[in-house]
Amino acid sequence: MNEESLGCMNLAEFCKDLNLEEIYSPVDEFDLYDSGLNRPGLQLHGYYEYFDAKRIQIIGKVETSYLLSLDPKLREKRIDDFFSYDFPCVIICWDLPEAEIFEAAAEKHGRILLRSKEKTSIFFYHLIDYIDRKTAPMISMHGVLVEVHGVGVLITGPSGIGKSETALELIKRGSTLIADDVVEVSNHQDRVLSGTAPEMLRYYMEVRGIGIIDVRTLYGAKAVKQSVEVDMVIKLENWDETSPYDRLGLDEETQDILGIEVPLVTIPVSGGRNLAVIIETAAINNRMKALGFRSAQIFCDKVAKHNEEVAEARKKQEEKEKQKALKEEQK
Structure with a gap:
């Protein structure tokens, strides 16, 4: 069992995000030790041989109906035995009024008891996705994240090279802004990188000579997006005559981000080069490569x-x- 906490969950935020009702909550936050969930059917039957008590416990109609079929004294004992374990919380689905049969044990052992209006199976997957997003490893990167023709492109490079101005031109051409200056990238299940902007900076962009602009206000809701998968990195750098730039496109570079190798394209910047068009071409070419077509x-x-x-x-x-x-x- 992994005893290292994946993170501390604020109970009020947890309930708000998942539309949960607090039936009993002796604390304001709880530690999450496992990203998995558990439906305690066997435990409520008295079997604890392989019980992972560090997981959030989900109870639906089946478990509740079984308990209600028991003799009241046996039911009370089974519930009390179950709540004696130090799990993060118990969530009752289907908005079941029978959740009251768990209240006494929750108060006795100081366990968080919550209720959801959703069906058990639907809530199960919503919660897994929520926990994954909350506990995924994350780093902050300097750059601009845009979605170009359906491809998540992270534009990096030294300060002042024109990342924001290039992104602005891309937005005018129909692309979508996700983040400017600070990009928060998280690794979901060791296979998908997702990028977003810090809440304070979301939808804002700094354009030198103009200042801070609100892209959503200036260009409309279609010009912004909260998050996107990071499919490739484009690195802008000042043109260097001595640098052996790839002329054919056979040399495929990658950049390691949180353990995932992401395609990397280095674009030299010089006067007269239309970076927006070049980045659009690179994004479409990257998509074609993913489909197996390598020009x-x-x-x-x-x-x-x-x-x-x-x-x-x-x-x-x-x-x-x-x-x-x-x-x-x-x-």
């Missing part, structure tokens, strides 16, 4: 095939000329 490789394969055909034709021509010369000698 650079296809081009190189065509060139290689053409060279082979030319070499073969040249070889045949040389052989033909050699045979012709041989015949001339024989004459």
